Amino acid sequence: MIILGINETSHDASASLIKDGKILFAGHAERYSKQKNDWYINDSLIEDALQYGKPDHIAYYEKPLLKASRLAFRGGLGDWKPRFNIEKIPRKSFSHHYSHASAGYYTSPFNDAVIVVLDSIGEYNTSTIWIGEKNNIKLKYKQNYPVSFGLFYSAFTQLVGLMPNQEEYIMMGMAAYGDSEKYFKKVNEYFPNIKKQKYNFHNGINDWDLVTEQDKFDIAAAVQKVYELRLTDFMTHAKKITGKNNLVFMGGCALNCSANTLLWNIFSDVWIMPNPGDAGSSLGAAAALYGKHLDWQSPYIGHDLGGEYPVEQIITELIKNKIAAVATGKAEYGPRALGNRSILADPRNSNIKNEVNKIKKRELFRPFAPVVLEEYANKWFDMDFTSPYMQYAVKCLQPDKIPSVVHKDGTSRVQTVNAKQHPGLHQVLSNWYVLTGVPVLLNTSLNIKGQPLLNDSNDIIEWEKTYNFNICK
Numbered sequence: 082m083i084i085l086g087i088n089e090t091s092h093d094a095s096a097s098l099i100k101d102g103k104i105l106f107a108g109h110a111e112r113y114s115k116q117k118n119d120w121y122i123n124d125s126l127i128e129d130a131l132q133y134g135k136p137d138h139i140a141y142y143e144k145p146l147l148k149a150s151r152l153a154f155r156g157g158l159g160d161w162k163p164r165f166n167i168e169k170i171p172r173k174s175f176s177h178h179y180s181h182a183s184a185g186y187y188t189s190p191f192n193d194a195v196i197v198v199l200d201s202i203g204e205y206n207t208s209t210i211w212i213g214e215k216n217n218i219k220l221k222y223k224q225n226y227p228v229s230f231g232l233f234y235s236a237f238t239q240l241v242g243l244m245p246n247q248e249e250y251i252m253m254g255m256a257a258y259g260d261s262e263k264y265f266k267k268v269n270e271y272f273p274n275i276k277k278q279k280y281n282f283h284n285g286i287n288d289w290d291l292v293t294e295q296d297k298f299d300i301a302a303a304v305q306k307v308y309e310l311r312l313t314d315f316m317t318h319a320k321k322i323t324g325k326n327n328l329v330f331m332g333g334c335a336l337n338c339s340a341n342t343l344l345w346n347i348f349s350d351v352w353i354m355p356n357p358g359d360a361g362s363s364l365g366a367a368a369a370l371y372g373k374h375l376d377w378q379s380p381y382i383g384h385d386l387g388g389e390y391p392v393e394q395i396i397t398e399l400i401k402n403k404i405a406a407v408a409t410g411k412a413e414y415g416p417r418a419l420g421n422r423s424i425l426a427d428p429r430n431s432n433i434k435n436e437v438n439k440i441k442k443r444e445l446f447r448p449f450a451p452v453v454l455e456e457y458a459n460k461w462f463d464m465d466f467t468s469p470y471m472q473y474a475v476k477c478l479q480p481d482k483i484p485s486v487v488h489k490d491g492t493s494r495v496q497t498v499n500a501k502q503h504p505g506l507h508q509v510l511s512n513w514y515v516l517t518g519v520p521v522l523l524n525t526s527l528n529i530k531g532q533p534l535l536n537d538s539n540d541i542i543e544w545e546k547t548y549n550f551n552i553c554k
């Protein structure tokens with residue numbers, strides 16, 4: 082049975098194709114249309130997906146009528162109707178949070194787990210707790226709109242001058258530069274416990290006057306702290322009511338890598354699918370219809386550029402220029418570049434940050450992430466777990482040796498790599514380690530500023546022309 086999963090009419094449209102539990106393809110609409118956070122499916126994406134087979138079923142990630150009723154309740158219908166369809170192929174819809182839960186649980190290594198979904202809003206659900214046992218997922222607890230972890234974080238993202246639903250990760254980065262105590266008490270009053278918030282954050286924060294630029298950083302720090310406290314409360318509650326020791330965490334909130342690290346204090350094992358936000362829900366809807374665990378191998382399931390991993394070319398570039406751009410094989414499904422659409426760089430010199438920033442043209446305070454050989458990860462970073470999808474920020478143990486991948490607060494958002502997970506990238510790191518004694522490289526996404534990650538060969542040509550810089554491929 083071939084199932085085409087679809088999510089659209091919300092930020093980050095995507096499509097996924099599975100066959101008898103095998104994931105054949107999953108890709109983001111934005112990487113084809115070049116419209117960041119594109120809301121809609123496009124023909125090129127579907128063409129790419131359908132080359133792997135013709136679907137027997139379409140699975141949709143939301144209940145459109147239920148969503149329409151909530152939009153109407155808020156005072157306007159907006160765009161709720163899914164546009165994509167293939168005639169004569171039966172179509173089934175699953176609820177927003179159930180699609181998130183399915184994306185997480187059915188790709189996880191667990192047969193017994195609690196599944197927590199936290200986002201801004203689905204149809205009405207904002208925070209849900211599910212029990213996953215064998216092939217079944219059952220709802221245990223729900224919290225509805227307007228109390229919402231995601232809306233709380235997004236409203237403050239907007240308050241500090243960033244784009245809500247898109248730039249939460251930038252505010253998370255700003256937190257390290259602020260004094261969390263200055264506004265902690267005030268921010269805590271906005272979200273004093275997991276069931277209570279001051280008002281509906283969907284309308285933004287409307288009773289706060291910003292004073293200085295530094296205030297923005299102090300607010301970011303306080304918001305991150307309050308978020309981490311409430312997240313801890315919610316996860317403790319989830320563990321208590323289910324008695325489970327394995328956690329599957331999904332929804333846009335699972336992209337907060339600073340807070341995610343705290344989960345290891347509560348649960349013995351944690352799985353966050355590398356695309357936990359709405360973009361991951363096309364795979365979630367397909368998995369929900371399949372109703373069993375998928376054969377999860379890796380996040381490299383998008384557009385295929387083909388080719389062998391250019392190990393020697395990357396090493397040569399790193400030695401010569403300290404920076405190597407790489408685009409090869411299948412694109413990552415998820416927001417992080419994990420080696421196939423990446424800029425890799427020598428992390429030992431802090432000046433390299435400026436060099437990469439010249440290409441990326443991003444805010445100077447934003448940290449770059451390291452990729453490290455899994456076998457040496459705990460010598461360089463304070464972690465006793467792996468992080469193959471760059472989902473946890475942990476303390477760097479040797480910051481003087483790799484200053485360009487350490488954030489202001491001494492943490493790094495680590496990607497660990499072993500030979501099974503990505504043989505090519507593992508080889509690059511192994512060769513780099515022999516040459517330098519450092520099993521770490523800087524890894525950031527390969528994109529033209531303001532655009533999504535590079536996807537196809539046309540993007541490579543465009544990038545090389547724009548930056549006058551060769552890509553290893």
Ligand SMILES: [Fe+2]
Binds near residue numbers: 201202332358359
């Ligand atoms: Fe969501």
